[in-house]
Amino acid sequence: MAGYILKRLFSAIPVLLGISIIVFLIMAMIPGDPATAILGSYATPENVEKLNRDLGLDKPLVQRYFIWLGNMLQGDFGRSFSLNRAVLDEVMERFNATLILAGTSFVICSVLGVAAGVVSAARQYGLADKAITFAVLLGISIPSFFLGMMMILIFAVNLRWFPVSGMWPIYGARDLSALLSHLTLPASALAVVATGVIARLSRSAMLEVMRQDFIRTARAKGVHERSVIWRHALRAAMVSIIPVLGIQAGFVLSGAVYIEMVFQWPGVGRMLVDAILKRDILLVQGGVVFVAACYVMFNIAVDVAQGLLDPRIKT
Amino acid sequence: MSFLRLLSRNRLALAGLVVMALVVVLALITPLLPLADPDVTNTADRFKRPLGDAGLLGTDHLGRDLLSRLLWGTRLSLAVGVAAALIAATIGAAIGIVAGFYGGRTDNIIMRGVDMLMAFPYILLALAIVAALGPGLLNALIAVAAVNIPFFARNIRGVTVSIAHKEFVDAARLSGMGDVRIIVTEVLPNVIPVIVIAMSTTIGWMILETAGLSFLGLGSQPPQADLGSMLGEARSALITNPHTSVVPGAMILVIVMAINLLGDGVRDALDPRLKSGALSRPMPATLVRRDSVPPQPRTEDEAILALRDLKTEFHVKNRVYKAVGGVDLHVRPGECLGIIGESGSGKSVTALSVMGLVASPPGVITGGAVYFEGQDLIGAPYETLRRLRGNRVAYIFQDPLATLHPLYTVGEQLIEAVRAHHPTSRDEARTHAIDLLKSVRIPNAETRIDSYPHELSGGMRQRVGIAMALANDPEVIIADEPTTALDVTVQAQILSLLDDLRRERGLAIVFITHDFGVVAQLCDRVAVMYAGRIVEEGPTAAILGAPAHPYTARLMACVPELGGGRRELAAIPGLPPVVDNLPQGCAFADRCHKATDACREGEVTLVPKGPDRAVRCIDPEIATEAAQ
Numbered sequence: 001m002a003g004y005i006l007k008r009l010f011s012a013i014p015v016l017l018g019i020s021i022i023v024f025l026i027m028a029m030i031p032g033d034p035a036t037a038i039l040g041s042y043a044t045p046e047n048v049e050k051l052n053r054d055l056g057l058d059k060p061l062v063q064r065y066f067i068w069l070g071n072m073l074q075g076d077f078g079r080s081f082s083l084n085r086a087v088l089d090e091v092m093e094r095f096n097a098t099l100i101l102a103g104t105s106f107v108i109c110s111v112l113g114v115a116a117g118v119v120s121a122a123r124q125y126g127l128a129d130k131a132i133t134f135a136v137l138l139g140i141s142i143p144s145f146f147l148g149m150m151m152i153l154i155f156a157v158n159l160r161w162f163p164v165s166g167m168w169p170i171y172g173a174r175d176l177s178a179l180l181s182h183l184t185l186p187a188s189a190l191a192v193v194a195t196g197v198i199a200r201l202s203r204s205a206m207l208e209v210m211r212q213d214f215i216r217t218a219r220a221k222g223v224h225e226r227s228v229i230w231r232h233a234l235r236a237a238m239v240s241i242i243p244v245l246g247i248q249a250g251f252v253l254s255g256a257v258y259i260e261m262v263f264q265w266p267g268v269g270r271m272l273v274d275a276i277l278k279r280d281i282l283l284v285q286g287g288v289v290f291v292a293a294c295y296v297m298f299n300i301a302v303d304v305a306q307g308l309l310d311p312r313i314k315t
Numbered sequence: 316m317s318f319l320r321l322l323s324r325n326r327l328a329l330a331g332l333v334v335m336a337l338v339v340v341l342a343l344i345t346p347l348l349p350l351a352d353p354d355v356t357n358t359a360d361r362f363k364r365p366l367g368d369a370g371l372l373g374t375d376h377l378g379r380d381l382l383s384r385l386l387w388g389t390r391l392s393l394a395v396g397v398a399a400a401l402i403a404a405t406i407g408a409a410i411g412i413v414a415g416f417y418g419g420r421t422d423n424i425i426m427r428g429v430d431m432l433m434a435f436p437y438i439l440l441a442l443a444i445v446a447a448l449g450p451g452l453l454n455a456l457i458a459v460a461a462v463n464i465p466f467f468a469r470n471i472r473g474v475t476v477s478i479a480h481k482e483f484v485d486a487a488r489l490s491g492m493g494d495v496r497i498i499v500t501e502v503l504p505n506v507i508p509v510i511v512i513a514m515s516t517t518i519g520w521m522i523l524e525t526a527g528l529s530f531l532g533l534g535s536q537p538p539q540a541d542l543g544s545m546l547g548e549a550r551s552a553l554i555t556n557p558h559t560s561v562v563p564g565a566m567i568l569v570i571v572m573a574i575n576l577l578g579d580g581v582r583d584a585l586d587p588r589l590k591s592g593a594l595s596r597p598m599p600a601t602l603v604r605r606d607s608v609p610p611q612p613r614t615e616d617e618a619i620l621a622l623r624d625l626k627t628e629f630h631v632k633n634r635v636y637k638a639v640g641g642v643d644l645h646v647r648p649g650e651c652l653g654i655i656g657e658s659g660s661g662k663s664v665t666a667l668s669v670m671g672l673v674a675s676p677p678g679v680i681t682g683g684a685v686y687f688e689g690q691d692l693i694g695a696p697y698e699t700l701r702r703l704r705g706n707r708v709a710y711i712f713q714d715p716l717a718t719l720h721p722l723y724t725v726g727e728q729l730i731e732a733v734r735a736h737h738p739t740s741r742d743e744a745r746t747h748a749i750d751l752l753k754s755v756r757i758p759n760a761e762t763r764i765d766s767y768p769h770e771l772s773g774g775m776r777q778r779v780g781i782a783m784a785l786a787n788d789p790e791v792i793i794a795d796e797p798t799t800a801l802d803v804t805v806q807a808q809i810l811s812l813l814d815d816l817r818r819e820r821g822l823a824i825v826f827i828t829h830d831f832g833v834v835a836q837l838c839d840r841v842a843v844m845y846a847g848r849i850v851e852e853g854p855t856a857a858i859l860g861a862p863a864h865p866y867t868a869r870l871m872a873c874v875p876e877l878g879g880g881r882r883e884l885a886a887i888p889g890l891p892p893v894v895d896n897l898p899q900g901c902a903f904a905d906r907c908h909k910a911t912d913a914c915r916e917g918e919v920t921l922v923p924k925g926p927d928r929a930v931r932c933i934d935p936e937i938a939t940e941a942a943q
Contacts, residue, residue: 018431026443124596141572143523145530146546146564149553157554164554210596211674213717220672220712221732221783222704225599225697235722254438258527262550272439273531276446284446288439295436311767312721 004307008300019292020072024065027285077286082278087286091268095291097167098267100179102256104187106249109194113248114234114241116195117202121210122229132199139196144255148189148262155185165264186263190255194248201244205237212236239310246302250295328580334573342390351380353387354538362556375545375559376552384540385562391541393570395456396522402460403521404514407467412506414468415475416498426472432465441524445533452525452541455534459524467513474509478502515581519574526567542567599701600671601627602679603694609684618645618686619823620669620708620791625683625693627661627668630676636895638664640847641683643921644825648790651817651824653838653855655831655870659891661847662827666793668693670704687791706736709784711794715776719768725752725779726764732786751782755812774805781812785820793825798833810836831874835859840927843867846892846902849921853928863930866903901932909934 039047052058056067071078077087120132156164162185168174169182209215210233218232219225257269264270268287275283307313351370357378365373365381372381414425432440441458448454478484479502487497528534529543540548545563553560610623627639639661646652654662667673669685669692685692687708692700712718720728729748730741739747745764752760755778768776777797784792794813798806814837817824826838834841834855841858843851843866851864862868869887889906892898901919904910913933921931 014427015431015434018427019434022431022435022440023443026447029447121596137572137575141519141568141575143526143530143546143564143567143571145527146560146567149546149550149560149564153553153557153560207596213712213714214720216597216672216674217710217712217718217783218720219599220670220704220710221786222701222706222735223731224701224735227731227735228599232720236720239722250436253436257438257442258530261531269438272442272446273533276442276533277450279446279449281446284443288435288443292435292439296434299434310722312769 001307005300005304008303012296012300015296016293019296020069020289021065023285023289023292024068027281028061028064030281072286072289077290078282080275080280080283082275082280082283087283088290090271090283091287091290094266094268094271094287095294097265098253098256098260098269098291100167101183101186101190101259101265101267102249102252104183105190105194105252105256106245108187108191109198109248109252110245112191113195113198114202116199117241118206118229118234118237120199120203121206121233124207132203136196136199139192140200142192143258144189144193145258145262147192148186148259151185151189152262165262167266186259186265189262190252190259193255194252197251198241198244198248202237202241205240206233208240209233209237239306242302242306242309246299249298249302253291253295325580325583327576328583331573331576331578331580334569335577338389338570338573339393341386342393345386345390348386350383350386353379353383353540355379362552362559365558365562372562373558375549376556381559381562384545385542385566388540388542388545388563389566389570391452391535391539392522392526392543392567395452395525395541396518399456399460399463399521399525400514400518402456403463403517404467404510406460407464408471408506408510410464410468411471411473412475412498412502415472416479416494416502418476418479422472425468429465429468432462433469437462438527441528442533445528450533450536452529452535452539455525455528458528459521462524463517463521466517467510470509470513471506474506475502478505512582515574515578519571519578522574523567523571595676597674597676600675600697601668601673602675603671604679605682605694607682609682609691609693612684612686612689613645616645617647619648619688620825621645621686622665622669623684623686625665625668625685626681627664627673628679628681630679634895636893637847637897638678638894639668640894640897642844642847642849644842644849644852646791646823646825648823649817649821650840651814651826651838653834653841654825654827654844655829655834655841656844657829657870657891659894660844661894662844663795664847665844666710666795666825666827669793670708670710671700672704672710702736705732705784705789706787707789708791708793709787709789711777711780711784711792711797713796714800715773715780716768718780719776721768724765724767725771729764729779729783729786732783736787747786748782751785752779754785754816755779755782756808757782773801774808777801777805777809778812781809781816785816788820789822791823791825793827795827796829797826799828799830806833813837831859831871843870846897847894848902848931849929850903850931851929852921853925857925857928861936863924863928863935864903864932865907865909865936868936869906 039051056064059067075088077091079085080087080090083090116132116136120129123129152164155161163169163182167179167182169178172178214236215228215233218228223232256267257273259265260267260270261273268291272284272287275287357374360374360378361376363370363373363378365371367373370380370382372385375381375384410425410429414422441462444458444461445454448457484497484501487501492500525534526541526543526546529541530547532544532547535541535544537544537548542563546560546567549559549563612618612621612623622642622644625639625642626637629636629638642661642665644652644654644665654665656662664673664678668680671680671692673680680693683693687703692703719725726745726748729751730744733739733744733747749760749764752764757763757775757778763771763775768779771779780797798809801809810833813824816822824837826833828834838855840853841855842849843858843864845866851858851862851867858867859871862871873886887906892902892905898904898915900915900917901907901910904914907914911934919931919933921929924930924935
């Protein structure tokens with residue numbers, strides 16, 4: 001197993017390099033002069049030239065890439081001009097908040113989605129199946145940012161069950177219960193779409209598995225139908241559900257950008273949008289590379305989980 | 316045409332189509348409608364409620380007419396979404412076709428690049444592109460299209476690879492066509508349906524995504540507004556004037572939902588697997604729909620398990636396949652009954668009907684009874700069946716690789732079998748499981764118990780299958796072609812194992828096979844099945860010595876004789892009848908060399924012939940002829 005994990009980690013290196021190249025190339029496409037963008041159009045030519053030299057922008061593209069990459073490997077992602085702060089510090093702090101939001105959402109959508117899919121498949125064409133299918137359709141069609149706004153309106157403004165926005169109360173203790181009450185609405189809003197997608201795929205994966213011979217064997221053994229579904233069928237279906245969970249984690253992370261805007265959540269998504277509007281390129285660049293790298297690592301974890309779950313995969 | 320018909324049969328998809336058509340028409344005729352200018356501000360009339368004096372939907376925070384803005388915004392959102400989908404589909408398909416068609420290194424390099432792009436959470440890539448190009452609707456469109464290109468490229472590549480190696484492409488190549496022409500005339504037409512499916516499933520998504528970027532303020536810039544930026548602008552007034560948020564938000568929901576419904580319909584219509592309704596899961600027990608009073612058991616048989624006039628059908632759409640058409644069978648304790656017949660003769664369905672294990676849908680038991688120790692199991696409550704399954708009546712199935720759960724160890728599956736009926740501790744059950752493995756002569760049972768099925772040989776797996784059947788000391792074992800998938804030496808071992816177990820434990824065995832050699836070795840009595848009915852029944856020695864039914868005789872003639880060559884190997888001409896349309900009279904008549912008109916008239920019944928024998932034939936073979 002350790003060898004397998006190591007192998008997967010090594011295979012991530014070209015992907016990570018590829019990601020850094022793609023991000024670098026996209027940023028190099030920027031029309032106009034970044035120094036002018038930073039200093040504004042009233043900057044003197046001398047100042048622009050000096051800043052260009054300071055940023056290393058007078059060197060050729062390939063050299064610039066390797067300097068950038070080398071700096072990143074040493075933990076230097078550059079400095080955000082709009083925040084006047086090291087990019088990595090800002091990104092890490094913001095990513096922490098995003099991780100709390102997206103991680104909670106991911107747990108919600110995985111558990112609820114798989115459970116809904118299993119129930120739906122087990123009661124195929126029944127009332128529960130129809131209800132779930134309809135809910136799923138609604139869930140995957142509603143824009144998460146609209147859903148988030150409606151949730152604020154209903155549960156925060158009208159019912160006053162949860163705070164309207166933010167991660168922490170402005171006054172008062174920053175404890176777990178405060179965090180949970182702030183987290184509930186955004187995490188639920190973020191989970192809805194992914195829950196729908198996971199439920200849908202779990203349902204079809206379950207239907208596929210339930211027609212297999214080993215399900216008939218389990219029934220022939222006299223195993224209770226509950227165990228047939230939750231132990232035998234679900235275990236086998238998980239083999240095809242787990243990769244979907246990995247993909248959906250990416251969608252949850254993506255959707256977090258909208259939810260962070262709606263709920264004023266101090267996460268990396270809101271930071272990126274602000275940085276784009278302020279043309280703070282280094283911050284965007286660093287944030288994108290950092291989050292993408294984390295996502296690659298997460299997918300390796302998913303692969304390893306898959307290896308643990310399916311003994312037929314040679315590890 | 317059939318595609319459109321399928322689509323129209325799907326009511327939800329049709330609803331989606333109608334709604335979508337309505338929205339598209341509205342968007343198209345927006346410039347012709349007598350609407351207020353969507354961009355004219357009138358701050359005196361801001362935040363007017365819907366259905367008031369300021370238009371149908373009221374006004375927004377700058378006093379602009381919401382209805383007008385909604386329609387113009389819808390128009391813009393649709394246009395941007397469709398454009399993004401078209402761009403992504405065109406470029407993605409082109410990349411996919413090139414990669415799939417040329418293969419090799421081209422394919423490798425392109426797909427590596429695609430994989431890298433897919434390694435991003437999609438929105439990060441879109442944000443990076445917008446960051447580089449600057450906020451704006453066109454740039455948002457480019458970003459959304461770019462992010463979706465890898466999805467199309469990967470899908471289309473897969474299809475192209477399978478097409479690029481088809482005969483008609485080779486033929487085109489041999490006829491001297493250039494690559495471009497082959498791609499355009501041979502590959503593209505086959506790929507287009509896939510592109511259409513991929514687009515129908517992603518277009519709603521792309522509308523949502525561009526709306527999302529606009530919502531973030533990175534898409535359309537004021538005063539121009541698509542649905543996303545309308546929602547984004549309304550956000551600050553969400554609490555005081557929610558209607559300005561609800562209007563554009565609900566519109567996005569309606570559009571995306573309609574497209575999703577339509578997309579599902581298109582996918583279902585184009586996916587042949589779903590068309591046949593194959594994706595339905597079997598219920599815990601076979602459906603029972605008996606419309607006649609079940610016959611009583613015959614006590615004189617002294618049977619532990621007796622089937623009386625059992626009828627099992629498969630209902631597929633409008634067709635009814637009578638897989639089992641009235642079967643009477645019984646087996647006594649310690650006896651081995653063989654059921655023999657060609658594939659499709661209904662022998663497996665008969666066996667599975669006993670414990671309600673026929674997959675349903677489409678299986679339905681429509682008549683007869685199955686008596687186990689005098690209790691009728693057909694229509695018995697699920698819990699009654701479950702308590703008997705594996706406990707009193709156990710099954711051994713054909714292919715142990717498919718019938719054992721691939722992700723649990725042999726031990727876990729055995730322990731589960733024990734504990735399903737006997738609440739013992741895990742340790743006790745494990746000891747029992749090891750004993751079971753030993754009893755079926757698995758060497759090193761203590762270590763093998765922790766193996767997964769794929770780590771064992773075929774013969775070992777089938778021994779595990781037998782051990783599982785023995786787990787609760789059942790009275791009856793139903794073995795459904797347990798040796799068919801094994802090679803001959805292993806087959807012999809398994810048969811002698813079963814024979815020993817039967818003698819040691821006094822088991823009743825129902826043994827299903829198509830192999831007369833197996834019957835001769837193991838069975839006391841044999842029943843021959845054809846087209847869902849028993850055509851001959853009797854003691855094994857008597858039937859093997861002198862078959863009475865022409866079908867039995869012909870079936871035996873199919874078996875090669877070892878070291879013989881004294882008689883000719885004879886295949887039976889023709890095929891068994893399809894059981895949804897059985898002929899009048901004898902079902903075998905069309906393949907029988909001595910069939911007369913009388914055979915095709917009226918019901919041929921199973922009549923007793925000598926002690927313990929019966930045959931369903933009006934002109935049975937005479938003993939001397941069959942013995943040869």
